[in-house]
Amino acid sequence: LLSYPALVGGLALVASRFTSAVPALAAAWLVTATCEMHAYLLWGGNPTILSFALVFAAISIFVMPEGGAHQRFFPFFAAGAGLVHLIPLIGMAYAFPIALVVWLSQVPRSARKPLIRSFVAPLAITVVLLALPYLFGARPEVSAHEIAWVMNWQRETWHAYRGTWENFAWTIWPYFYQHFSFGVVVMGVSTLAQVFVRDRRQLAWIPFVAVVLLLVLNSRYWFLPASPALYPERMLVLLLAPACALTAVTFAAIARATITWPRIPRTAGLVVVSALLLVWSGSRAYLAVERAGERITVTADDLKMMNWIDANLPHDAVIANNYGDAGAWIPALAFRAITHPHTNPFYFDEIDAWRMRVAPKYLFIGEHRFYDIQYQRDAILLDGRDYTPTHTEGDAHLFIITHPHPASASDSWMGK
Numbered sequence: 001l002l003s004y005p006a007l008v009g010g011l012a013l014v015a016s017r018f019t020s021a022v023p024a025l026a027a028a029w030l031v032t033a034t035c036e037m038h039a040y041l042l043w044g045g046n047p048t049i050l051s052f053a054l055v056f057a058a059i060s061i062f063v064m065p066e067g068g069a070h071q072r073f074f075p076f077f078a079a080g081a082g083l084v085h086l087i088p089l090i091g092m093a094y095a096f097p098i099a100l101v102v103w104l105s106q107v108p109r110s111a112r113k114p115l116i117r118s119f120v121a122p123l124a125i126t127v128v129l130l131a132l133p134y135l136f137g138a139r140p141e142v143s144a145h146e147i148a149w150v151m152n153w154q155r156e157t158w159h160a161y162r163g164t165w166e167n168f169a170w171t172i173w174p175y176f177y178q179h180f181s182f183g184v185v186v187m188g189v190s191t192l193a194q195v196f197v198r199d200r201r202q203l204a205w206i207p208f209v210a211v212v213l214l215l216v217l218n219s220r221y222w223f224l225p226a227s228p229a230l231y232p233e234r235m236l237v238l239l240l241a242p243a244c245a246l247t248a249v250t251f252a253a254i255a256r257a258t259i260t261w262p263r264i265p266r267t268a269g270l271v272v273v274s275a276l277l278l279v280w281s282g283s284r285a286y287l288a289v290e291r292a293g294e295r296i297t298v299t300a301d302d303l304k305m306m307n308w309i310d311a312n313l314p315h316d317a318v319i320a321n322n323y324g325d326a327g328a329w330i331p332a333l334a335f336r337a338i339t340h341p342h343t344n345p346f347y348f349d350e351i352d353a354w355r356m357r358v359a360p361k362y363l364f365i366g367e368h369r370f371y372d373i374q375y376q377r378d379a380i381l382l383d384g385r386d387y388t389p390t391h392t393e394g395d396a397h398l399f400i401i402t403h404p405h406p407a408s409a410s411d412s413w414m415g416k
Contacts, residue, residue, distance in 0.1 A: 003046070003049045003050050003053065004032070004049075006049075006050060006053035007032060007049055007052060007053045007056070007240075008025070008028045008029060008032055009028075009053065009057075010052070010053040010054065010055070010056030010057045010060070011027075011028040011031070011032065011056050011240055011241065011244040012024045012025045012027075012028040012244070013056065013057050013060035014056050014059055014060045014063055014241045014244060014245055015027050015028060015244045015245045015247070015248035015249075016060070016248075017060055017063040017064050017245075018063075018064065018199070018201060018202075018245055018248060018249050018252075019248045019249055019251070019252040020252065023248040023249075023251035023252045023255070024244070024248045026248070026251055027244045027245075027247035027248035027250075027251060028244050028248075029281065030186055030247060030277060030281050031183055031186055031187070031240060031243045031244050031247055032183075032240065033281035033282065033284050033285040033288075034181070034182045034183045034185070034186050034280065034281050034284045035179075035180045035181055035182075035183030035240075035284075047084045047085045048085045048087065048088065048234065050084050050085070051081045051082075051084040051085035051086075051087070051088040051089065052081075052088045052237055052238075052240075054077050054078070054080045054081035054084065054088075055077075055078070055081045055088045055089060055091075055092045055238075056240075056241055057077045058074055058077035058078040058081060058092070059092065059096055059241060061073060061074045061077065062074065062096070062100055062103075062119070063103065063245075064103055064201060071118055071119070071122050072122065074122040074123075074126065075122050075123075075125040075126040075129055076129075078092075078126045078130075079125075079126050079129035079130050082130045083129075083130070083133065086229060087229050087230075087231060087234055088234065088237070088238075089130075090226050090229045090230065091212070091215060091230065091234070091235045091238050092238065094211055094214075094215060094224070094230075095208050095211040095212050095215070095238055096208065098207040098208065098211060099204040099205060099207055099208040100204075102203060102204035102207060103201070103204050104116070106200065106201065141349070142346050143348075143349050145348075145349075146345055146346050146348050146349060147228060149345050149348065150228045150345050151222070151228075153231070153345075154219045154228075154230075154231055154232060155219060155220065159178070159179070159232075159233040160219065160232065160233075161175050161216050161217070161219055161220065161232045161233075162220075163175070163217070163220070164220060165217070168213075168217055172213065172216070175216070175232075175236075176236070179233055179236050180236070180239075181284075182284060183243070186243065186247060187239070187243045187246075187247075189250075190243065190246040190247040190249075190250045191246055193246070193250040193253070194246060194249075194250075196253070197249055197250060197253045199249050199253075202242075202245065202246060202249060205242035205245065205246070208238075208241075208242055209239060209242055212235055212236065212238050212239055215230050215232070215235040216232040216235055216236060218230055218232075219231070219232040255270075258270070294370075295370055296368070297324070297325050297326050297328070297329070297366060297368055297369075297370050298326040298329050298333070298366075298368075299326065299366075299367045299368050299394070299396070300394075301367050301393040301394030301395065301396045302325075302326035302329075302366050302367050302368070302393070302396045303333070304393040304394075304396070305326075305364070305391070305393040305396040305398060306326075306329070306330065306333040306334040307334075308391055308393070308398075309330065309334040309336060309364075309398065310333075310334045310335055310336075312391075313334075313336060313362065315335070315336075316337075317336050317337070317361060317362060318336070318337045318338070318339065318358050318359070318360040318361065318362075319336055319337070319338050319339070319360055319362045319363065319364050319398075320338070320339045320340075320360040320362065320363040320364070320375070320401065321338040321339060321340050321363070321364050321375075322340065322364075322365060322366065322369070322371075322373035322374055322375050323340045323342070323371060323373070323374075324369055324370055324371025324373040325365065325366030325367070325368060325369050325370065325371075325373060326364075326366030326367065326368070326396065327340070327364045327365070327366050328340065328341065328342045330364060337358075338364075339355055339360050339407070340374070352407070355406065355407040356406050356407050356408070357406060358406055359404035359405050359406050360401060360404060361400065361401055361404045362390075362398060362399065362400060362401060363375060363380065363387060363398070363399040363400075363401055364396075364397070364398050364399075365377045365380060365396070365397045365399075366396055367393075367394055367395040367396040377395070377397065380397070380399060381397070385402065386401065386402050386403065387399040387400070387401060387402065388400045388402060
């Protein structure tokens with residue numbers, strides 16, 4: 001939940017470049033609350049959405065460029081986004097430059113060159129900051145089967161886009177609804193409202209949206225550089241920026257259009273409309289939070305177990321675990337190594353090589369299963385020969401493995 005306010009704040013910064021703070025915040029709330037929230041709440045506040053929040057904050061600095069000292073902050077937002085999670089920043093690097101060119105074309109010619117020069121230093125500093133970790137750290141060698149895993153994730157999982165060049169015009173709309181749900185209604189109404197608003201500044205979002213759609217289509221063909229990082233469902237999240245900007249401008253236009261109305265009818269009308277939107281968006285947000293609770297893999301008993309592990313197991317202990325329960329959180333919460341960590345797919349080979357060298361002495365099975373799991377609680381509890389219970393908290397169990405052994409060469413992390 002901490003990542004969601006950060007996301008709303010980043011989007012509000014983008015929208016505030018076109019209007020005042022109140023409609024910007026209202027638009028950021030309405031757009032995000034009415035979406036399915038797959039891309040933020042249902043991910044449990046992971047680094048991806050924090051990276052998107054920083055990406056939107058970075059975009060807000062160069063939206064409708066005016067120059068000024070605030071541009072010095074761009075490297076910290078952009079590099080921060082990339083260092084937290086690189087995927088959102090790569091999407092921004094594709095989608096935003098064309099929109100920036102359109103906004104620059106709206107700046108008087110005499111002011112254009114100084115503005116362009118003022119971009120050079122922040123962009124150069126951003127590149128340096130992003131490069132620093134890779135200058136001092138080892139980079140994995142990407143194998144063919146790691147690439148194949150990513151390709152399968154982008155093309156065959158439930159959130160994959162399954163259209164083609166030929167049917168893109170009508171298959172993209174169900175894909176929108178799959179990921180944005182009723183947020184599509186807000187986006188559509190705000191887009192249509194631009195016919196009456198007539199704000200030329202919003203024209204720059206047209207190439208921005210076009211590039212994002214191209215990134216989604218690219219997941220079927222991989223014709224762009226860095227395609228393994230261009231996950232289609234995450235590229236769609238970039239569309240929240242134009243959606244919030246258009247919605248905020250629409251709110252501001254409605255307020256201006258009704259300014260001549262009698263005070264009481266105008267106030268009553270705005271209160272009623274605001275209340276209806278608040279109830280609708282609030283109910284959508286409440287349902288999303290309820291569904292998000294079903295996806296949380298760490299329960300209160302799991303947390304007690306993490307504390308016990310931290311206090312009682314050797315610091316060099318290796319624990320066998322399920323990826324689909326709280327076991328994936330052991331390194332962060334109990335500070336012990338596990339056999340099936342949550343990691344960048346381009347480290348799968350390195351993890352497999354490590355797993356064939358170490359023999360885990362413990363097995364953890366969490367209380368709440370979400371993804372598919374390798375170790376079934378009931379089967380392990382019935383197995384008195386290979387696993388000995390050592391500690392239990394509710395339905396969270398820790399076992400001692402009777403005959404520890406490393407993973408075999410055929411026991412790959414990928415797909416498990």
